[in-house]
Amino acid sequence: MMALFRRDLAIATRSGGAAMLAVLFFLAVVAVAPFGIGPDLNLLARIGPAFLWIGALLASLLGLDRLFQADREDGSLDLILMQETPDLILTVFVKSFAHWVASGLPLVLVSPLLGLLMNMGLESTGAVMLTLLAGTPAIAFIGATGAAVAVALPRGGLLVSILILPLAIPVLIFGVSASYAAVTDPDPFWPPFMILSAITLFFAALGPVAAAVALKAAAD
Amino acid sequence: MQAKATNLRGRRGDSVVFSAVGFTLQSGRALVVTGPNGAGKSTLLRVLAGLLGADEGSFRLTDAAGIDLPVAREAHYLGHANAMKRELTVTENLSFWRNFLAADQPSGLSVDAAIDAVGLSGVGHLPFGYLSAGQKRRIALARLLVARRPLWLLDEPTAALDAKADSMFAGLVTAHLERGGMAIAATHQPLGLESVETLRLDGVHHAVDSEHGTWDDRSEVRA
Numbered sequence: 078m079m080a081l082f083r084r085d086l087a088i089a090t091r092s093g094g095a096a097m098l099a100v101l102f103f104l105a106v107v108a109v110a111p112f113g114i115g116p117d118l119n120l121l122a123r124i125g126p127a128f129l130w131i132g133a134l135l136a137s138l139l140g141l142d143r144l145f146q147a148d149r150e151d152g153s154l155d156l157i158l159m160q161e162t163p164d165l166i167l168t169v170f171v172k173s174f175a176h177w178v179a180s181g182l183p184l185v186l187v188s189p190l191l192g193l194l195m196n197m198g199l200e201s202t203g204a205v206m207l208t209l210l211a212g213t214p215a216i217a218f219i220g221a222t223g224a225a226v227a228v229a230l231p232r233g234g235l236l237v238s239i240l241i242l243p244l245a246i247p248v249l250i251f252g253v254s255a256s257y258a259a260v261t262d263p264d265p266f267w268p269p270f271m272i273l274s275a276i277t278l279f280f281a282a283l284g285p286v287a288a289a290v291a292l293k294a295a296a297d
Numbered sequence: 298m299q300a301k302a303t304n305l306r307g308r309r310g311d312s313v314v315f316s317a318v319g320f321t322l323q324s325g326r327a328l329v330v331t332g333p334n335g336a337g338k339s340t341l342l343r344v345l346a347g348l349l350g351a352d353e354g355s356f357r358l359t360d361a362a363g364i365d366l367p368v369a370r371e372a373h374y375l376g377h378a379n380a381m382k383r384e385l386t387v388t389e390n391l392s393f394w395r396n397f398l399a400a401d402q403p404s405g406l407s408v409d410a411a412i413d414a415v416g417l418s419g420v421g422h423l424p425f426g427y428l429s430a431g432q433k434r435r436i437a438l439a440r441l442l443v444a445r446r447p448l449w450l451l452d453e454p455t456a457a458l459d460a461k462a463d464s465m466f467a468g469l470v471t472a473h474l475e476r477g478g479m480a481i482a483a484t485h486q487p488l489g490l491e492s493v494e495t496l497r498l499d500g501v502h503h504a505v506d507s508e509h510g511t512w513d514d515r516s517e518v519r520a
Contacts, residue, residue: 080396084385091384152378155348156398159369296348 078167082175088147089179095140099180100187103136107191118196125195126205126256132191133184133209134216134249138241141220142227142234144176145292149228158296162289169221169285169292177217185209204259204266208273212252215277218284219244225291248276298324298360298447300479305354307340313352314340315498324447327470327480327490332498338483339377341498342452345481346374358448372448373398377456379437383426387412387436390425391443398444411439416465430457438466441473449473451482464489 089096110128111121148154157168188209192202223241227233251273258264299321306316314337322328330338343349345356347369358366381390391408399405406414412421415435420428428436434457441449449470455463467489470480482488 080393084382084389084393087389088382088384150378151382152376152380153382155343155346155374155376155378156380156394158348159346159372159374161367161369 078171081168081171085172085175086179089176095143095176096179096183099136099139100183102139103132103184103187104191106132106135108194111194121196122198122201125192125197126201127253128195129188129191129205130209130249130253130256133188133213134245136184137181137213137216138220138238138245140180141176141217141224141241142237144172144221144224145228145288146224146233154228154292158292162293165289165292166285169225169288170218170281173217173221173285173288174214176221177214181213181217184213198260201256201260204256208252208255208270211270211274211277212248215248215273215280216241216245218277218280219248221284221288222291225288225295228292229295244280248273251276298358298366298477298479300356300358300448300481302345302356303354305341305344305356306352307337307344307349308352309337309340316353318354318496318498320494320496322479322481322494324477324479325474327474327482327493328496329488329490329493330481330483330496330498331485336498338498339452342374342450342481342483343376346372346450348374368448371446372450373441373444373446374450374452375437375441375454376452379433380440381425381433381436384424386422386424387417387428388421391436391439394440395443398440398446404445405443408443411442412436414442414469415439416462431459431462434458435462435465438469442469447478449478449480449482451480451484453484454482455484455486455488 107129114121114124145154148157158165160168185206188206189202192205197205219241220237223237224233226240227237230236251269254264255266255269255273258266258269301321303319305318307314307318314335318341320328330341332338340349344351345368356368358368358371360366380394381387385393388408391411395405395408405411409421412418415438417432417435417439420432420436425433425436434455438454455466458466463486470482470488470490473480
């Protein structure tokens with residue numbers, strides 16, 4: 078399984094890989110916000126966490142449809158599917174995790190830079206980074222299910238995004254509310270953060286199972 | 298070891314592409330599946346590999362004591378696609394499959410030895426995408442060597458290969474059979490193998506909702 082993790086990471090980081098694409102999209106979305114909203118620093122600081130989260134959510138959706146489709150096109154998926162179901166679930170988990178490390182983790186790492194653009198304070202930036210770290214894996218695991226359902230569709234990209242967006246909404250809600258709670262005084266930080274982490278754990282367990290079942294069903 | 302298919306029926310969508318297909322294959326034997334385009338050769342191989350559910354019938358792999366073995370773990374499947382990543386080098390591709398396919402411990406040839414065996418020494422460092430179609434197919438054949446599995450399911454294995462590579466391929470399969478392996482290949486071309494059995498699919502399609510059991514035995518195994 079380490080071999081699969083290394084392979085997927087190598088593919089994502091080489092030329093034409095999905096890793097840079099997500100980061101560039103994230104940069105583009107957040108970098109234009111101050112120009113559109115105007116130079117009101119207080120307003121930027123206030124909407125900053127939410128804006129970073131929306132940008133990160135949309136950037137995470139990019140490239141998800143290729144998670145299994147690329148393997149299907151070159152025939153690798155057949156060999157991956159020739160596994161017993163428990164092994165297949167583990168394989169899907171590893172693939173989703175590799176996808177997150179390649180395209181989700183960079184979003185977490187560049188978020189302080191974008192926090193600067195949104196005039197966010199140190200504490201607020203740290204909170205966004207922490208919530209992104211806890212929340213974006215959930216999007217990868219939910220996305221694996223969507224990608225598996227749409228694996229046989231030639232233009233599945235947008236469909237995958239639409240399929241998984243409703244499931245990703247709770248991640249966004251609790252991610253943003255935890256980020257705000259860190260800087261707004263009476264609101265507690267830990268309850269929404271714990272729920273966010275629970276959502277990630279829940280989908281880490283359920284997503285690969287659903288994706289494995291969908292892949293088996295889509296075999297032709 | 299023995300592979301036995303009984304009364305297999307396979308379909309694509311609503312049309313039955315083959316039915317009542319049966320054969321028994323012993324260790325060290327090869328079966329060549331022939332038939333016109335669309336006769337269901339690929340479908341049959343995918344059913345045997347477990348990638349498609351059989352409409353009817355069964356395919357079982359048993360060891361000498363008659364105990365069932367999981368086909369998916371004992372079989373190599375080589376489809377039309379080569380199952381290699383263009384972005385990775387040949388060596389990276391093969392060592393990935395070597396690790397991935399041998400779940401416990403690597404059992405086949407080393408990656409370099411497998412590349413040598415298909416006659417492409419020295420391409421290991423190149424990205425797979427740089428190779429020609431024939432070279433890609435040869436590397437796909439090298440995958441069969443890096444992890445040892447007794448049953449080879451080959452779908453048009455010699456597509457894009459030149460005459461010399463054809464005989465190289467025949468040599469690989471013969472060596473595999475001599476070690477007690479089995480091979481089932483769907484092909485249009487003679488594979489240069491000696492002592493193979495032939496299964497011919499005639500390619501007559503039927504609608505699914507035809508009455509069951511009225512078809513003639515449309516496939517036959519000739520030694």
